[in-house]
Every structure is written in structure tokens, then in C-alpha cells.
Amino acid sequence: MGTYIVVAHRTLVGRHLLEYAREQAIHEPDTRFHLVVPVHHPSGAWSEGQVQAKARQSLDEGLAAFADAGLTVTGEVGDASPVYAVSTALRNLDFDCDGIIVSTLPPGVSAWLRLDVERRLKREFDLPVTHLVADKATSLA
Numbered sequence: 001m002g003t004y005i006v007v008a009h010r011t012l013v014g015r016h017l018l019e020y021a022r023e024q025a026i027h028e029p030d031t032r033f034h035l036v037v038p039v040h041h042p043s044g045a046w047s048e049g050q051v052q053a054k055a056r057q058s059l060d061e062g063l064a065a066f067a068d069a070g071l072t073v074t075g076e077v078g079d080a081s082p083v084y085a086v087s088t089a090l091r092n093l094d095f096d097c098d099g100i101i102v103s104t105l106p107p108g109v110s111a112w113l114r115l116d117v118e119r120r121l122k123r124e125f126d127l128p129v130t131h132l133v134a135d136k137a138t139s140l141a
Helices: 015-027 048-068 082-092 117-124 136-140
Strands: 003-007 032-038 072-078 099-104 129-133
Touching (some): 003 015, 048 072
């Protein structure tokens, strides 16, 4: 059995991520996924309630998509920093984690790539980190 943290926001219900998760579940029976959706603070005026509601909506969509794909899934809304959000999730989970899956928008569009999130996750945690990149159609949605 494998247990993976999936950290994503706009790409959480992307085909690339769901296909990868299904493939993992085929190779490791009883695989489960814990979704972590960091809040996103957009430019301009916003309230903390709006930011939390948007992240919760993304999480709910992700939970539904993973469940519809036949995957065992839990999840939470996390801090705006993807690295801190994963750290918090790892501290609060009541099970061991076998790896981290980070899903980003493509280069040139992804703020997480500009922040070097993949490398920071690898440096911070003693877990394998898999980086998946959404296709360009996802970035336009």
C-alpha cells in the first residue's frame, strides 16, 4: 500500500494528475492520496474568506474527481506556501507517507516553478518527490 500527498491547486483535476494517480493505484493496491490545496492570494482586493472558499472549492472538486476515478482520497486546504502546506499536512496525518506528488502549470505560467517548489520539497523532506506538469490547455482554463 502506498500513501501519497498530492499538492496542487489549479491543476488538481487535470488529466495528467488523475492518470498518474490511477497508474500508481494499479501498481500498488490500496494506494491512498491526501490532497493538499494551498490557498492562493490573487493580486488586487480579496478577503481571507474568499481565498479560503476558492481553495475549498478546488479541494472539493479534487476529492470528487479522485473518488470518481475509484481512488481512496482525503484532503485539506493548506497555507499559501506549498512547502509549508505539505509540512503541516505531514505533521498532522495519522499515517506514514511514501511520497509527494506536486502538480504545476507549465513553465512560463507556473508561479510554483518560479519559486522552485519541486527542489525545495526535495530538500525539505526525506521523501521521493514526483513533479507532474499540466498541459497548456489546463493553464488556459
